[in-house]
Amino acid sequence: LMLTGVLVLAGLISVIFFVSGGSHFQDPLFCVFVAFSFTSVVDLIISLEEDGYISGFMEVYVREGEPFLRTAHGIMICYWDGIVHYGLYLAMTAAIGQRKSYRNLGLFWLGSLMMSIVVFLLGNMIGKYSSDLSAAFLLNLPYVLVPGWAGVRLFQQPKALPCLSPEKVAKEQSKRLYQRPQDAGLVLVLLLTAAFTFFRGMVVLDCPADSCFEYIYQHEPYLRDPVAYPKVQMLIYMFYVLPFFCLCIYGLVLPGCSWLPDWSLVFAGAVAQAQFSHLGSSLHARTPFPYQTPEDVWWSFVLTNVLYALGPQLLAYRCLRCPAFFLPPTPASLHRGKKHQ
Structure with missing residues (x-):
């Protein structure tokens, strides 16, 4: 499992560096998008495994660490993260590499990610899986703290205003x-x-x-x-x-x-x-x-x-x-x- 994760991460970073044109670390959010894109791939693997398309990758982690990912809601947010968010990460890292504005994409991503994590965390704490919370639940804290910091930086970026008289x-x-x-x-x-x-x-x-x-x-x-x-x-x-x-x-x-x-x-x-x-x-x-x-x-x-x-x-x-x-x-x-x- 660890070897698979390392290979996925290495391949992912290679793809992102290729998409970004080799120009990276110009923006601190680049590191955020790279890290979160890795978790997006993991979420996609979880959703595909829970729906029976693949097997033997994340079963132990989901069963022992975050069983609420086996719910219908957990599977759907994993699909969204693994497809939509991953696509946004690729688009935003490409924009960073090409020195283009990604502010609009970033704001859409910010709202999407914050809604996903807030509903997921609150549902876990008050729903029927509240008794199954473990230390693995703390892995979701970066999804609350980092997007908050990223959101501040996104709003501080200059707007692309049209040339209107x-x-x-x-x-x-x-x-x-x-x-x-x-x-x-x-x-x-x-x-x-x-x-x-x-x-x-x-x-x-x-x-x-x-x-x-x-x-x-x-x-x-x-x-x-x-x-x-x-x-x-x-x-x-x-x-x-x-x-x-x-x-x-x-x-x-x-x-x-x-x-x-x-x-x-x-x-x-x-x-x-x-x-x-x-x-x-x-x-x-x-x-x-x-x-x-x-x-x-x-x-x-x-x-x-x-x-x-x-x-x-x-x-x-x-x-x-x-x-x-x-x-x-x-x-x-x-x-x-x-x-x-």
Whole structure:
């Protein structure tokens, strides 16, 4: 096992150095991405082994050290880490080697990784596997501390601002919401997403309403799974993502919210990872049958959760494609605003 790990790490570093063009250690985050890319490969091996595609690599570690990785949720976050995060690490190390900006990719990765580890750790501590925690659980601490430090560095990197004249920015920011049909559609999507977020939060809080009772038993029984990951996920949605959706609506209505493009990327990554894990876990065979999605609501459940994940991605794409509305007010726009008063 140790020999396999050493060979994988050596091959991984060789690939990353090749992708980065041999220009490395210019950025301290390069070392972070190399180290985390190794764990991504390990996670991919774990997920493939748990699903029966390979065998004999990580079975002892998973069984003795982190048995919660054998749950449906554990398998899905390993798939996400081994495929999506690994791809992001390769892209970001390549950008570092070519002296290009990787800020947007980094913010998406930051949200994705933080959502993954927070739900995983909290679910382990309060779910049915809380009694199985061991010293191996401490191996997850770097996933909390290092991304926090990396996030600070990512936000400190300069933004790639478009070359827009003050007049063009002022013209874009003078438009009302009804003059921006795409933004109006996004506001509607965010309102529906926020309402669904609040509803599912009330469901996991055991709201006595008939609609909540019917939903948790007939539409999404996975929310009752004692592993606690789905409950933690819905509560994080309710107490953190829901307020952000409200702030996004505010940022789409009023101009000059320069914080929105960056944070939309963070939350796009967070929601994408969360929905992949939640949707996959609900349908995975490792989930006990009483908590699996019923066949008669399978399509509606999948469609609802895919659309839920799509909203933040559309918001982030809109902010990156046409950022003029979110730029700080220019002197021209301020002058125009005073003229209208």
